[in-house]
């Protein structure tokens with residue numbers, strides 16, 4: 001039922017309901033009255049029919065009885081008339097009565113004879129003038145003068161009728177006459193001769209013979225023959241119930257009185273009987289109608305109240321249904337089997353079930369496959385937990401779009417003996433979830449590469465370590481650092497660097513299994529977490545696969561770049577049983593791989609930590625050394641092979657610590673390159689070398705100066721201007737400066753690099769490829785770039801005399817350089833034989849201990865005296 005707040009709303013509905021209720025009440029009342037009227041009508045009609053039937057039957061019986069009585073009257077009358085005629089149309093009667101009253105004959109044939117034989121009460125004979133002539137009463141002769149007490153006027157009609165009958169054949173007539181209180185049957189016949197001639201001869205009028213019978217004499221006979229009861233003569237109509245009164249009139253039509261008799265009337269009896277039966281029936285019907293009416297009224301009241309309740313319930317249902325439909329939440333109900341039995345409009349519209357039926361839809365099929373088990377647990381928990389907590393589920397719509405719903409569930413128990421149902425309500429939290437997921441994604445994924453970031457990786461690492469500890473398996477943490485990635489950024493710009501990182505991320509991701517984790521920690525640092533059985537070759541295979549993938553060319557928008565990576569691997573549990581320790585050790589191993597020459601993988605070993613520590617220390621010390629001018633240059637002579645004369649020097653940096661100890665370039669140059677310190681260091685070397693060359697030039701020593709230039713320096717945008725400044729500041733001929741570049745720099749093969757080298761070459765500065773033959777194998781860059789000199793690496797010279805192949809290679813390099821118009825400098829020349837070999841092969845210059853070690857400027861004095869002597 002709606003509460004007071006909601007009850008106000010459906011006033012119009014209530015009015016409709018009342019009208020509906022009144023209408024229904026009217027219908028029921030009409031029905032009850034109709035029933036009552038039909039019952040009464042039925043009973044009335046039945047009664048009327050019965051009445052009519054009874055009346056008809058009774059009338060028939062009365063008529064039949066009257067007809068029988070009249071028939072008997074006619075019979076008796078006719079019989080009396082026949083008897084009268086017999087005696088009147090008898091010549092003996094004429095002779096013995098009329099002509100001569102023969103007493104004997106009269107005693108024999110009239111008087112007692114007539115009484116005994118015919119039951120006559122009286123005989124009256126009238127002469128032709130209708131005057132009494134002879135009379136008998138009770139079988140004895142009686143005085144005739146007073147017509148035996150009868151009125152002659154009453155008798156006259158009968159006499160007239162018989163006198164009118166034919167003379168040859170007289171007719172007797174009978175009728176009724178009354179005397180005092182008694183009724184008499186009188187038959188009259190004209191006394192006629194049996195001989196027609198005589199009869200005619202006598203002519204008219206004739207005497208009349210009247211036979212008279214007291215009706216009382218024939219009453220019982222008639223009653224018996226006609227079956228009449230209590231058959232009586234009365235002057236008046238019988239007022240008795242059930243008595244018939246038959247009027248008896250004389251010949252003139254005067255009512256003399258009435259014959260009455262009792263008559264059983266079957267119709268009336270039947271009607272009475274029926275009414276006797278019908279009355280209680282009628283009463284019962286009326287009572288029944290009354291009871292039914294009362295019942296109807298009671299039922300109506302109930303129906304009215306049920307109708308009202310039903311209507312209110314329906315109204316309430318509609319109200320709550322519309323409320324549920326309009327609710328801004330999803331509402332649905334399932335039975336205890338988790339089948340959906342109701343869903344509101346929001347549910348249907350959000351999940352796209354408007355057209356299809358939601359009936360029998362399983363709660364578990366409703367949710368995303370990934371959430372089904374959770375939903376099962378949630379549903380089971382809702383059955384027992386009185387205050388179950390809400391939960392978020394992924395619920396796809398009919399188009400497969402995932403919605404996030406925050407679902408709460410409550411048990412709904414209609415009655416104690418019925419199965420409970422379960423009411424669910426849910427808020428659509430898809431947007432919030434999307435924001436959360438977006439935020440979570442941003443917090444846990446790297447925007448550039450879409451790989452997990454450090455935060456998520458650390459989380460996965462913790463879980464991975466726990467899983468490995470639990471399953472007693474191993475896991476490997478791999479640090480991947482792209483070699484010289486900074487160069488890409490510096491030379492090709494950050495956009496190119498981003499492209500490289502994105503492509504590298506794809507390749508790394510491609511190299512591992514779905515279950516492994518690849519993450520980007522920042523910059524060009526990637527990290528992998530692999531889980532496997534202890535001793536599995538997987539770790540090694542994956543690391544090599546990554547190296548291989550990253551060594552393939554990277555096709556950028558305008559360039560093709562070749563890269564390599566260094567990988568450090570730390571294993572759980574051998575190399576650390578905590579996240580931090582493993583991360584640290586993998587990092588250490590990666591640095592080790594870097595220092596070991598890059599493009600390689602390195603498994604962590606405890607000793608690496610010491611080396612790393614030393615490296616870090618060196619970095620700190622080197623930084624300080626640059627600032628404190630602990631670096632200085634030594635110069636190694638470069639000789640013309642054919643003339644055995646010094647033509648130039650190569651500037652080589654040295655580091656003398658404050659304690660006097662020396663640190664050699666092999667140790668600190670890699671550290672300087674890794675840390676970027678090579679740029680200030682190289683700039684210092686260039687500037688110092690130029691300064692020294694100016695001094696020598698001033699002394700008349702027309703030497704050329706070779707300076708090692710690191711790729712990082714070339715990528716540095718200040719390098720060109722620094723070079724120009726040096727040339728200008730120290731008034732140097734650019735042709736006397738030679739910059740030595742390693743092959744490594746050509747791997748990048750970028751437009752910017754080519755452009756820088758062209759600029760340097762256009763300035764007149766010579767470019768030399770240092771350590772030729774040890775690095776990048778493609779020779780196409782020799783043609784592309786403005787290179788002037790090729791320096792054959794010392795490793796070839798070491799075996800040039802002992803190894804035919806090395807000799808062949810050196811010869812080939814010299815020939816190839818010449819074919820490209822490049823001058824050749826052979827490094828590491830330590831003997832006369834090597835010098836001779838080079839001279840034979842046409843190598844222009846040589847450098848090595850055979851000619852002279854790298855020394856400080858003042859130690860070059862002997863060379864200068866030789867040099868000055870030769871020019």
Ligand SMILES: Nc1nc2c(ncn2[C@@H]2O[C@H](COP(=O)(O)O[C@H]3[C@@H](O)[C@H](n4cnc5c(=O)[nH]c(N)nc54)O[C@@H]3COP(=O)(O)O)[C@@H](O)[C@H]2O)c(=O)[nH]1
Nearest residue numbers: 652653665666685708709710770828829830847848849854
């Ligand atoms: N970017 C810079 N790199 C520099 C600079 N100074 C030096 N270096 C590089 O350091 C590496 C080691 O140099 P260093 O210890 O000076 O060794 C040089 C020579 O001493 C050595 N050499 C020359 N002749 C011989 C020989 O006959 N035998 C022998 N065992 N060693 C010899 O070779 C090095 C010169 O090499 P290169 O530069 O390739 O000509 C070295 O790679 C230097 O390049 C610097 O200022 N900047």
